[in-house]
Amino acid sequence: MKFNFFKKKFAWAIFYTILLTSFTLYAVLDTFVITRVYASVEADERGSDESIASTKSSSLNESENTYSDQNISITITEYREYDTNIYVADVYVSSAEYLQTAFAQNSYGKNITEKTSSIATSNNAILAINGDYYGSQTKGYVLKNGELYREAASEDQEDLVILADGSFEIIKEGDVTAEALLKNGALQVLSFGPALVTNGSVCVSESEEVGKAKASNPRTAIAVVDDLHYLFVVSDGRTDESEGLSLYQLAKFIQSLGANTAYNLDGGGSSTMYFNGEVINNPTSNGKTIKERSVSDIVYIGY
Amino acid sequence: MYISDIKLKTAFIYLLASLFCVLFGAVYEYYSHDVYSYYMIYAFVFPLAAGVLPFVLMFLSGHKRIPSRLTLNLYHSGIATLSVGSIMTGVMEIYGTTNDILQIYWIVGFGFIGISLLNYVIGLFTRKK
Numbered sequence: 001m002k003f004n005f006f007k008k009k010f011a012w013a014i015f016y017t018i019l020l021t022s023f024t025l026y027a028v029l030d031t032f033v034i035t036r037v038y039a040s041v042e043a044d045e046r047g048s049d050e051s052i053a054s055t056k057s058s059s060l061n062e063s064e065n066t067y068s069d070q071n072i073s074i075t076i077t078e079y080r081e082y083d084t085n086i087y088v089a090d091v092y093v094s095s096a097e098y099l100q101t102a103f104a105q106n107s108y109g110k111n112i113t114e115k116t117s118s119i120a121t122s123n124n125a126i127l128a129i130n131g132d133y134y135g136s137q138t139k140g141y142v143l144k145n146g147e148l149y150r151e152a153a154s155e156d157q158e159d160l161v162i163l164a165d166g167s168f169e170i171i172k173e174g175d176v177t178a179e180a181l182l183k184n185g186a187l188q189v190l191s192f193g194p195a196l197v198t199n200g201s202v203c204v205s206e207s208e209e210v211g212k213a214k215a216s217n218p219r220t221a222i223a224v225v226d227d228l229h230y231l232f233v234v235s236d237g238r239t240d241e242s243e244g245l246s247l248y249q250l251a252k253f254i255q256s257l258g259a260n261t262a263y264n265l266d267g268g269g270s271s272t273m274y275f276n277g278e279v280i281n282n283p284t285s286n287g288k289t290i291k292e293r294s295v296s297d298i299v300y301i302g303y
Numbered sequence: 304m305y306i307s308d309i310k311l312k313t314a315f316i317y318l319l320a321s322l323f324c325v326l327f328g329a330v331y332e333y334y335s336h337d338v339y340s341y342y343m344i345y346a347f348v349f350p351l352a353a354g355v356l357p358f359v360l361m362f363l364s365g366h367k368r369i370p371s372r373l374t375l376n377l378y379h380s381g382i383a384t385l386s387v388g389s390i391m392t393g394v395m396e397i398y399g400t401t402n403d404i405l406q407i408y409w410i411v412g413f414g415f416i417g418i419s420l421l422n423y424v425i426g427l428f429t430r431k432k
Contacts, residue, residue: 012376016383023407024387031395031402136400210399215337238336268336268399287336 037109039149041102067126067276072098072301074127076275082249084216084242087273087281088257089127089232091301096166099230101131101144101188103297108142108149110135113294116272117279125300128274129220129232132192133266135296140191141178144297151178158195160222160263162188168224168261170195190263190299196221196251197262206248210267216244218271218284222299223254223262231257232299234273238287269293274300309369310362317354317382321347324386328393335397343393349386353416374423381415384408 005011061068065076073092078085093099102123104114112135120128134142134150140157142150155174162168164185171181173191181189194210195203218237224230233254237244245253247264254262269285270293283292324347331343360366370378388408395401 009372009376013379016376016380020380020383020387024391027391027402027404030404031400032398133399136398138401138403217336286334 031111033111035109035111037107037112039108041106041108041145041147062276064276071095071303072126074275074301076280079253081253082216082243082245084235084237084245085281086233086235086245086253089129089273089275091127091230091232093166093228093230093301096162096164096187096228098301098303099162099166099188099299100125100302101190101297101299103144104135104295108144113296115292115294116270116298117274117292119295119298120274120300120302121277123298123300123302125274125298125302126276127232127302128272128298128300129222129234130266130270130272130295131297131299132190133270133296134191136266137191141173141181141189142191143178143182143186143189146182146187148178148182153177154191157191158193160188160190160193160195160261161186162190166224166228168263170198170261170263188299190222190265192265193263194247195261195263196247197223197255197259200255200260202248202251202255204247204251206246208247210247210264216246216249217267218242218269218281219245219247219250219267220265220271220273221250221254221262222265223257223259225258225260231259231262232273232301233262234271234281236282236284237271238268238284239282242282265299266295270295308362310358310366314355314358314362317350317358320350320386321355324350324390327390331393331397338397338399340393340396342389342396346386346389346393349382349389353382353385368427370419370423371426374419374426377415377419377422381412381417381419384415385412388412 067074071094075090077088079088102119104112104119116128116130134140139152139154141159153173157173159171159173160168161171161181164187197203216237219235221233231254235245236242251262272279272283272292273281279292282290284290285293328343328346332339388405391408392405395405
């Protein structure tokens, strides 16, 4: 009797259509909507407003494009290259502790997202860019501010490691464990890529792209010039005003600014640069509306 | 249009499913900012190669035996699962994300097709006796 059900034409067709549709709906919700929090970052780990206020000295100097105090100096410059607006933050810090990362909603988990500007505001960031969007992948190291959250390796994944002294190192997850990186003093691991510049030389080919992308796009990248001197780079794209950059164009541009090591972060609609309380680029997913996309994490300069 | 042969009728339905996959993939790719996925582009291959082709061949070869309802149900379900799985994998790839539960489409899809083919072959031998 039970077995006969499988032999009925329409009953089985209706049953299986409902089953397949339900499963597909669940897969979509599980991938894009259902939120799971695996760990929360405690407020005291991020510093209090009082301590930040006291650290910012009376030498604070802010303008539309610059910020400087006793520990941090930032200058924003807008370039026009490859029919694209590119925003560069030239950053000097007195210690690598001011180069930080933060999770959306200060939580590590699945489908936890928030706009770059919102994460930046809640972490008192002076300058921020979107990070590696760890939440879109099930593998790849997640190591933020000296805490290891995910150690599942993706063999060929190229990561940027920011060490305690502020230096950058490019590694492959297949070659070293997340535990070993932590033991060796890694403060941050960014798992997106690829590396754009190493030892001052461009290391992407003209045809190389992220995943399955094959066109110019909005981009986000981070680079180190020399000791505690960094570049945060974001380009517009997908609009009539700005075409966007290929990885090779991005690498050539950053190399021309004197970068020693540069690394590509999540781009496209995620690309956002926040400075002194405002988003300064034109983030867009579809090229028509200028709107920030919610992301998993940011890289920022702040106390 | 009236198609009397069940095998041709089945092949025609699979052809419509293939065309739907082609159309869906083309529209999705058009709005994906040049981010492509072979799973999305070639999702139509499942209903075309595993649906249209065998049923047309069965018709042309004058094959008289129609597989049992159980075999057909499992086979059609398998192809539907693989086609939807391919499109879903394409959606994830284009978005730039992954989800392990997508493997279920491939396991169930190929599993159903495997069981249905096994059932078909067993049926051929047992009926001969």
